[in-house]
Amino acid sequence: MTGRVSFVGAGPGAPDLLTLRAVAVLQAADVVVWARSLVDPAILEHARPDAELIPSDDRTHEDVIEIYTRARRDSLHVARVHSGDPTVYGALHEQLAACRALDLDVEIVPGVSSVGAAAAALGQELTIPDVSQTLIYTRRPTRTSMPANEQLVELARHGTTLVLFLSVRRPRELQADLLEGGYAPDTPCAVVYRASWPDEIVIRCALQDLAAQIKDYKITTQALVLVGPALGDAACAGRSHVYDPGYGHRYRPLGRPDRYKKAARADG
Numbered sequence: 189m190t191g192r193v194s195f196v197g198a199g200p201g202a203p204d205l206l207t208l209r210a211v212a213v214l215q216a217a218d219v220v221v222w223a224r225s226l227v228d229p230a231i232l233e234h235a236r237p238d239a240e241l242i243p244s245d246d247r248t249h250e251d252v253i254e255i256y257t258r259a260r261r262d263s264l265h266v267a268r269v270h271s272g273d274p275t276v277y278g279a280l281h282e283q284l285a286a287c288r289a290l291d292l293d294v295e296i297v298p299g300v301s302s303v304g305a306a307a308a309a310l311g312q313e314l315t316i317p318d319v320s321q322t323l324i325y326t327r328r329p330t331r332t333s334m335p336a337n338e339q340l341v342e343l344a345r346h347g348t349t350l351v352l353f354l355s356v357r358r359p360r361e362l363q364a365d366l367l368e369g370g371y372a373p374d375t376p377c378a379v380v381y382r383a384s385w386p387d388e389i390v391i392r393c394a395l396q397d398l399a400a401q402i403k404d405y406k407i408t409t410q411a412l413v414l415v416g417p418a419l420g421d422a423a424c425a426g427r428s429h430v431y432d433p434g435y436g437h438r439y440r441p442l443g444r445p446d447r448y449k450k451a452a453r454a455d456g
């Protein structure tokens with residue numbers, strides 16, 4: 189046993205959106221490191237009573253690496269709990285590199301993303317045939333700069349469904365970039381603050397009102413902004429091919445019920 193670090197997605201907030209695998213890891217871990225800001229302490233109920241619980245929000249990367257170094261030395265299992273899915277804006281990359289340099293076993297346990305929780309709060313699908321079949325996840329630069337080829341104005345030019353993480357602090361600039369990129373002023377938008385938490389807020393508005401709405405609700409953090417025609421009522425006009433009677437596929441070939449049975453048998 190060399191020591192092990194499991195990077196665990198805690199989901200968007202609601203403790204019952206934890207996966208079964210995440211629960212199993214929490215039950216097994218000797219040490220649980222978690223960020224208090226976006227992870228509900230209720231998830232710690234799954235930890236062993238004798239587990240060491242360490243909040244990470246007041247620690248640096250180096251402090252956390254010290255915990256991993258101790259895990260290597262004492263053959264401990266650490267559960268490092270991240271909000272949502274750990275592979276999206278999770279500061280995961282540098283931790284993985286450090287764990288591999290320490291020759292620790294590493295594992296990633298995927299989590300329910302905040303995007304899924306936001307769409308659920310909106311009661312909407314984010315991809316709609318003939319409206320938008322592409323999702324762009326991005327953010328505006330803060331202290332973290334953006335690669336030159338990923339400027340929001342350029343990404344906006346595609347007119348897809350666009351999801352912005354970490355980007356509500358400067359709402360006027362956000363709105364200006366989206367307009368400059370070519371979204372029409374009446375493009376439907378949504379802001380979801382703390383999706384799946386008891387204090388969740390859902391705002392819908394046109395792009396031209398986005399900055400004012402974010403300001404009015406005093407939302408400065410922990411929110412996603414979703415933009416694009418798929419978020420509007422008109423989007424309901426589209427329907428997906430997969431359940432259309434005029435569209436065949438492996439499990440429901442057009443006019444070939446015999447084939448359907450064969451495919452179902454082969455799979456079952």
Ligand code: SAH
Nearest residue numbers: 200272273277302353354382383410411412
């Ligand atoms: N790994 C996380 C994202 C971490 S970055 C995930 O997969 O969701 C933190 C940012 O994610 C927040 O600033 C916010 O933009 C978004 N976020 C995380 N949880 C959220 C939630 N419950 N509701 C709305 N936005 C959330």
